[in-house]
Amino acid sequence: MTTPGHERYEDGGDRGDVAGRAGGTATHEVTNQPPPLAPYDACEDLALLEGVRREGAGWAEEGLRRLGVRAGGAEAQEWGDLANRHAPELRTHDRYGHRIDEVEYHPSWHHLMRVAVAEGLAGAPWADDRPGAHVARTAGGLVWGHTEAGHGCPTSMTYAAVPVLRRQPELAEVYEPLLTAREYDPGLRPPAGKRGLLAGMGMTEKQGGSDVRTNTTTATPAAEPGVYTLRGHKWFTSAPMCDVFLVLARAPGGLSCFLVPRVLPDGTRNTFRVQRLKDKLGNRSNASCEPEFDRTVAWLVGPEGGGVKTIIEMVNCTRLDCVMSTATLMRKTLVEAGHHARHRSAFGARLIEQPLMRNVLADLALESEAATTLTLRLAGAADRGVRGDAGEAAFRRIATAVGKYWVTKRGPAFTAEALECLGGNGYVEESGMPRHYREAPLLSIWEGSGNVNALDVLRALHREPGTADALFGELALARGADARLDAAVAGLRDRLAGASPAGARRLVELMALTLQASLLVRYAPPAVADAFCATRLGGDWGHSFGTLPDGVALDPVLERALPLAQPF
Structure with missing residues (x-):
């Protein structure tokens, strides 16, 4: 029990005598500081709403407003903070020594991804016939992106992979329904057994960067038509826990594009050795890595030599x-x-x-x-x-x-x-x-x-x-x-x-x-x-x-x- 003018602090100390000598004024009274911004409406933006209507996606406004309230809410804002404070961790092997090449993310990352995919910010617009579907997706990114930016990488690559796969109809028939699904289903398992897929891409190599003409990763044709095995190393591949990747490699006919699944149809792990995660300036919630291919199974997308x-x-x-x-x-x-x-x-x-x-x-x-x-x-x-x-x-x-x-x-x-x-x-x-x-x-x-x-x-x-x-x-x-x-x-x-x-x-x-x-x-x-x-x-x-x-x-x-x- 404290005496008048005294306060009992959490550490058990009694500092009323200090306050008394200072005239009874607390030394740590908080004034002139703004209150927390959250909750706020991330969709409260006239330029955004007017543009959505003008570009043919006015039908999406109700959903955007709902998403804006959620994006500016305290829970979603905390997800963004936690996903960046607790960076992804690479596990190259399991406890028995088996190579697994898995990246573990904080639960907040999965919360953010689950909402993004459900709201159609990944491949969903390609399965939506409504005019303005792609505008609605972009507007959704402008709103949900108020949470944090890193998880926008795998949703972006998934969105972008669909039109590329359409160049190989037999592959699109298998993968497009899952890439356009609105279900986030993490974990490395055979693609056909999942409710939804994410896609990444691997283009650059350490010797060339943006100059992909210098790429040295090779693609060797297998006995099965359209199937190749890759050997090489990529320098900057983001979101390594995606299910499939579009990769550039040098086939006999020149630089070509290939689809590389992390797990093969029979359930075995494809060779996708994650050598290390990049220690980046920012974008820390999103893992970026250097994968190594060694007899990695891949399917040709488009013609040989037409990779770029x-x-x-x-x-x-x-x-x-x-x-x-x-x-x-x-x-x-x-x-x-x-x-x-x-x-x-x-x-x-x-x-x-x-x-x-x-x-x-x-x-x-x-x-x-x-x-x-x-x-x-x-x-x-x-x-x-x-x-x-x-x-x-x-x-x-x-x-x-x-x-x-x-x-x-x-x-x-x-x-x-x-x-x-x-x-x-x-x-x-x-x-x-x-x-x-x-x-x-x-x-x-x-x-x-x-x-x-x-x-x-x-x-x-x-x-x-x-x-x-x-x-x-x-x-x-x-x-x-x-x-x-x-x-x-x-x-x-x-x-x-x-x-x-x-x-x-x-x-x-x-x-x-x-x-x-x-x-x-x-x-x-x-x-x-x-x-x-x-x-x-x-x-x-x-x-x-x-x-x-x-x-x-x-x-x-x-x-x-x-x-x-x-x-x-």
Whole structure:
């Protein structure tokens, strides 16, 4: 029992005498700290909802809103935190010495995966005939990605594997129903006996990286037609506990694409030796590994020698997901920064009332809306392209590479600025902001770094002339709406005429900015479009976020991006 003015602490100590000498004031009273953000609605994003309706997936809005509440809930947010704090662990052998090559994940990883697959964020859209199904999936990623990013890797690769397998109908007949299922069924077992499958891919090798032409993994034909055995080593293969992998290897006819199951139809383990897990900067919830193949059984997908052409469809899909994941990180960190600014006071006023902080948040809001709007436009093009629209397919080809380059390049700077809005609180792991910051660089590296994507844009322009027509056709839809945009498009045409590899980055950057501006001019409120064009195209901008000119109307930008963010 304590005496008046004294407190009994958990360690049994009585420190009332200290409090008394200090005038009875507690030394650890917590004030001026924001409450936890969760629970919140991760779908509360006007740019997202408007884009979903515009791109033909309005029918999915109810489900997205339900998913947004779940994604922003305390339970799902904790799953994301725990899945990253408890990284996957590799078990190469069992207790008896048998090689098993299994990776163990924290239960939170499985909770996240179960929801993602059930919500159709893996292969499900390929089994959905509704127009907008692929848009709905992308929008679901923009919402559920508020939990954490790592588990989006296997769902992305599973989604991207389906159109590749369709090039080999007999394989698609077996695997596609399971890859498009909405059931998460972890564990290495014969694929035919599972309720759902996940797919990964293995392309790069240590001597070449993105230059897969230097790959040395070999594929030797077996007696059975279409069956080969692989021998070699891959350098960066994510999600090794997936059920099947699409792998590049060198067959007698040249570099080819193969399907490699972890477990063979007869129940025996295929040789897939996980040499080690990568110790990565971020994306720590998701295991990435170096697998070794040795007489590994594989099935040919597409023709011999056509491996890159076959698997490029998978890359196009996963590049879209890189744009989507970056847009998700932008939105998530903007919401975190806005929440902190609403509740934190400094120098006599709430941060959200401080003019310079409002400038920073508004600038971030412009970047976030531009990324989200472009992401959904790309998803719409993908959806219509797979349904036979040649013009949309051409636009998707060029615009996805452009978006992959630019949006993912903006991600690290964006997340750093959002983190800084929290000050020192943002620099500690408990805030979650360091995890987002470490995640951002991955998305510009995965599926081709900046140079690879920029050069891919040049390749598309030179080899597929329809892609340039598709891009300028899209830009023409905003002609006359903003003089700065018109001037930028004219400059883009001039720059395109003399495009060279050395200048590819500047060209692609201008393509991205004009494309984003044209979408905002057509679809965003005037205040958003005007601010974006003035700064990103008109040159009235500094070299960091928070340098919007005095004439920009900040209030409508903030009110749209961060409800209740206005100071009065």
